[in-house]
Amino acid sequence: MTRVLYITAHPHDDTQSYSMAVGKAFIDQYKEVNPDHEVIHIDLYKEYIPQIDADIFNGWGKLQNGSGFEDLSSTEKEKVGRLSELSEQFIDADKYVFVTPMWNFAFPPVMKAYIDSVAVAGKAFEYTEEGPQGLLTDKKAFHIQASGGIYSEGPAAGMETGHSYLQKIMQFFGVPSFDGVFVEGHAMMPDKAELIKEDAIARAKDAAHTF
Numbered sequence: 001m002t003r004v005l006y007i008t009a010h011p012h013d014d015t016q017s018y019s020m021a022v023g024k025a026f027i028d029q030y031k032e033v034n035p036d037h038e039v040i041h042i043d044l045y046k047e048y049i050p051q052i053d054a055d056i057f058n059g060w061g062k063l064q065n066g067s068g069f070e071d072l073s074s075t076e077k078e079k080v081g082r083l084s085e086l087s088e089q090f091i092d093a094d095k096y097v098f099v100t101p102m103w104n105f106a107f108p109p110v111m112k113a114y115i116d117s118v119a120v121a122g123k124a125f126e127y128t129e130e131g132p133q134g135l136l137t138d139k140k141a142f143h144i145q146a147s148g149g150i151y152s153e154g155p156a157a158g159m160e161t162g163h164s165y166l167q168k169i170m171q172f173f174g175v176p177s178f179d180g181v182f183v184e185g186h187a188m189m190p191d192k193a194e195l196i197k198e199d200a201i202a203r204a205k206d207a208a209h210t211f
Contacts, residue, residue, distance in 0.1 A: 002037040003092065004030070008099040009044045009111040018183045018197055019146035023099035025201040026144060026181070029208035030097075040093070044110040049086070050079040051113050083117045090118040095140045095211065096175075100162055102147035107162040115169055124173045134174020141170045142211055143180035144204060148187025181207060 006027050014020040031039055050056065059076030063069070072080060090096075100107035118124060125134050143166050151160040163180055170178045183200040186193035 002034070002094045004037055004039045004095045004097060005042055005090065005093045006039055006097045006099070007042045007044065007111075007114065009108045009114075010099065010101055011045050017101065017146070018186055018200070019099050019101050019144055021197060022146065022181060022183050022200045022204045023097070023144045026142070026204035026208050027097060029205040030211060033209055040089075042114075044108075044114055048082055049110055049113045049117060050082050052083075052116050053079075055079050056083065086114070086117040087120045087123055091123050091136070093139070096142070096170075097211075098141070098143045098166055100143070100145055102145055102151065102160055102162050105151075105159050105161050106165070107145070111162075115166075119169065119173075132172065134172055137174040137176060139173075139175045140177040140211065141166070141175050141179075142207065143167075143178070144183070144200075145180065146183035146186075146200075148185070150184045150188065152182045152184060179207065179211075 004027075006023070008020060008023060010017045010020050012020060014024040027039060027041075031037070055073075055075050056079050059072045059080040062072055062076070063080075069077065069081075098111070100111055106112075121127060124136055125132050127133075143163055145160075145163050147160065149156060151157065163182070167178050181200055181204045183197060186196045189196070
């Protein structure tokens with residue numbers, strides 16, 4: 001069965017967030033088109049996503065030096081074990097849908113923490129004599145990003161780093177297909193905000209048919 005991870009990074013739901021509203025439209029349409037696919041929602045504001053810290057480095061160091069998992073401290077076990085769960089879940093999925101707002105030209109910090117948890121050498125990529133090689137060559141990814149200004153074109157083009165980062169990391173993982181929908185300008189043009197959202201929802205639903 002095809003497994004889809006629907007990964008959202010917003011503290012609000014679809015009634016308050018533009019990115020979440022468009023994301024919901026996308027995933028609902030996807031489910032309608034693919035009723036036999038399994039969709040797993042990972043709400044990064046509700047999940048436990050450990051940040052890589054001294055406990056994790058200590059735990060990894062012990063494991064690399066030959067210690068067993070049982071030799072880790074309780075805190076190390078909790079954090080290292082959770083990172084392993086997240087990584088395995090990511091590797092086992094077939095498709096990824098990321099939904100984020102653009103905050104300060106990027107995405108919320110919890111999304112970076114999540115990416116760090118799944119960017120595991122030997123699972124998502126490997127190092128070779130020719131350089132790093134992605135291992136997720138049979139996956140697909142899609143990103144929905146909302147921003148109050150316009151950053152995909154015009155004077156501010158090139159300033160955003162959220163979508164471009166995800167594009168780079170998916171390329172690093174070897175994911176051959178990465179696309180997305182931008183929801184832009186609703187703060188700049190509040191009188192057109194509803195039209196901007198409706199247009200993005202329509203584009204997202206269209207994209208869901210071929211994702």
